[in-house]
Amino acid sequence: MSDWETIPDLVRWSAERYADTEAVVEGRTRITYAGLGARVERAAAACLASGVRTGDRVAVWAPNSLDWIVAALGAVTAGAVLVPLNTRFKGAEAADVLRRSGARLLFVTGTFLGTSYVASLRRAAAEGAPADGSPLPALPALKEVVVLSDDAPPDFRTWKDFLAGGEGVPAAEVHARAAELDGGSTSDIIYTSGTTGRPKGAVITHAQTLRAYEIWTDLAGLRTTDRYLIVNPFFHTFGYKAGVIACLMRGATMVPQPVFNVETALANIAAEQISVLPGPPTLHQSLLDHPSRAAHDLSALRLVVTGAAVVPLRLVERLRGELGVETVLTAYGLSEASGIVTMCRRGDDPSVIASTSGRAIPGTEVRVADPTGSPVRPGETGEVLVRGFNVMRGYYDDPAATAETVTPDGWLHTGDVGALDASGNLRITDRIKDMFIVGGFNAYPAEIEQLLGVHPDVADVAVIGIPDPRLGEVGKAFVVRRPDAVLTADDLIAWSRREMANYKVPRSVEFVGELPRNASGKVVKGVLRGRA
Structure with a gap:
């Protein structure tokens, strides 16, 4: 040890x-x-x-x-x-x-x-x-x-x-x-x-932090010679623990960036020969799409760790093909589980990396359960539950919220919807609170976002449920077009009807310059619901 x-x-x-x-x-x-x-x-x-x-x-x-x-x-x-x-x-x-x-x-x-x-x-x-x-x-x-x-x-x-x-x-x-x-x-x-209510404080110990991020550094393959651009905010586990703590363990060089700006990131990567760049998919997408990318030497980049419900396969392929990034990994975590639950392994197929968040880290269990807490079969969706050394000691000074979230036998209710494949890879499909019901069918925004993200003219997308007099709720898509794209709402809806089940098809599309995100990179859907 x-x-x-x-x-x-x-x-x-x-x-x-x-x-x-x-x-x-x-x-x-x-x-x-x-x-x-x-x-x-x-x-x-x-x-x-x-x-x-x-x-x-x-x-x-x-x-x-x-x-x-x-x-x-x-x-x-x-x-x-x-x-x-x-x-x-x-x-x-x-x-x-x-x-x-x-x-x-x-x-x-x-x-x-x-x-x-x-x-x-x-x-x-x-x-x-x-x-x-x-x-x-x-x-x-x-x-x-x-x-x-x-x-x-x-x-x-x-x-x-x-x-x-x-x-x-x-x-x-x-x-x-x-x-x-x-x-x-x-x-x-x-x-x-x-983003879904008043923040609650997850209590984490020294042993939990050190064990979790020793595993993270091993799975990511962080090296002493690495130079790590830390754009993820330090107030978030991804920035502080997968950043500062991980670098302390391996002796990697930290280059903190206070706020994400594409030009600054490109300049830092080139000037400091950055080799490690974790962050949300939108960060990497904006680097790839920036018009002055070719003017910067990004050849030192070798490791990207990302995580979200939606990581387009095309993004993984572009990072490897256009930037020559040797290792692209996806992971899933939440504050209540020390920031890490599952992670892909080096050598996983690109389709596994793009479509899942990997397998449970050592010392933990992941279960996908129905509303009664019983496990569902591989491929079926349900709430993601986690048990292991990484689960918080509780919410600070809030025993009632702790009891609602962690069962007596140690299972943490994540509030996320997902599915496990036969190999134990976890695919996050949505937040339970984000799901909406279209004419009796459960619609998961993240799944619809992933499908819409395949469209060549879509740079970024978020979907919410809005009231509908006939179906109860229907989807509305907020879309960021790629530069120079002339995609219309009718075009995208018609394309969606060919690519997905009817109940998943957004009934309206609003084009926006950017999606509202918090500093952790998560889309703040409450803002979109307010606009809708």
């Missing part, structure tokens, strides 16, 4: 094992693993000096950056439980998670995407009376806010000032604090994206 039981163990081990290897590249800043280890210890010392205790919740509300990595790993090394906040949250949403998690310390970015996070949080937390010296009156548990920049309001601290506060804390004290943790200690609380 590994040389680490906790994330602080991993950070110290990687600092020694890969000491002179480049760990993080951010603009002109380049630091080695030894340098990263030293920065993390300094941040941990500052957390101790500010009064963080073992088990305290520490939140980070900031885009992907070196400072995010250092602040988060520093807090965890100080024994804290990391609570990453979605960068697309508004002030009230961030305040809600801070309040419910009882966060003691917050690291926050200054301004991102034209928004002052400090100002929006202050507005959201302006109600209520000051309590216990909190810098934000409505958040009494929050004792300190550190702004990850050189400027901060008078009652907050700058990152530089915060780090200086830990200079008197000896290294032995930091190591002693980290040693209080074990594999069963909580490492983080990941709040769900909230």
Whole structure:
């Protein structure tokens, strides 16, 4: 087994094992693993000096950056439980998670995407009376806010000032604090994206995180020589754990990108000779279709890991054929299962990679069940259930929601609809809540999206159910056309009638410039339903 039981163990081990290897590249800043280890210890010392205790919740509300990595790993090394906040949250949403998690310390970015996070949080937390010296009156548990920049309001601290506060804390004290943790200690609380309701916090331990992402790195084939462009947001398991934690395990170089922009990604891939680029299918599609792609050297790319209900076979073929990507893998996971449930294996046929999310990872079981919880036959659809080491310890401070989601014998209800083939490969067809019923037939938007995605003029598509006086509900498709395409709604509906069962055919089509997505890359169907 590994040389680490906790994330602080991993950070110290990687600092020694890969000491002179480049760990993080951010603009002109380049630091080695030894340098990263030293920065993390300094941040941990500052957390101790500010009064963080073992088990305290520490939140980070900031885009992907070196400072995010250092602040988060520093807090965890100080024994804290990391609570990453979605960068697309508004002030009230961030305040809600801070309040419910009882966060003691917050690291926050200054301004991102034209928004002052400090100002929006202050507005959201302006109600209520000051309590216990909190810098934000409505958040009494929050004792300190550190702004990850050189400027901060008078009652907050700058990152530089915060780090200086830990200079008197000896290294032995930091190591002693980290040693209080074990594999069963909580490492983080990941709040769900909230596209279907109020976010809930999945409680995950150090042992779960390390075991899951050691498996991920093995299945993906991550190497010490890899250079990894991390576009997936750090607040999401895919970015933090399949990104930062995985790189620490293998000594790969991290190149964080704060927001996805095709031109920036192309420039980074070329300039930094990026070899690993996980992300949602739309990310890879936009790279392939960008008009200036040929002007950039993308030859170092060798590994792509993607995941979604819809991964067109053509995308897999284009990544391999046009970009020469040696390994393209699909995977499936959710926050409540440590972010990983199934994954394809290197060597799988392209059709398996495109049409499924692979097989259960070692140490876990996947079942597709009917509404009574009984397994269905291979090829039949039902709810995807998961059991194993990766299933969360529960939702933070919400035993009722935990009991609804995890059965007494350990099966996690994912809320996803899927089917297993005879080889155990999982095909996700939809969210249970997204399914609609057309004249008595169950219609799964993701299945219809996959069929529509085959049309040569369709670049991106999302389908929702809308009311219909005769059939109850029918499908409506929101479509992004490929550049220069002149596809009409009538064309696409006529094509659909030839390609799919009648009840699946969208009755209306609306063309859009882009689909609304959250920072995790998921289409926010609530926005589309509002438009419809």
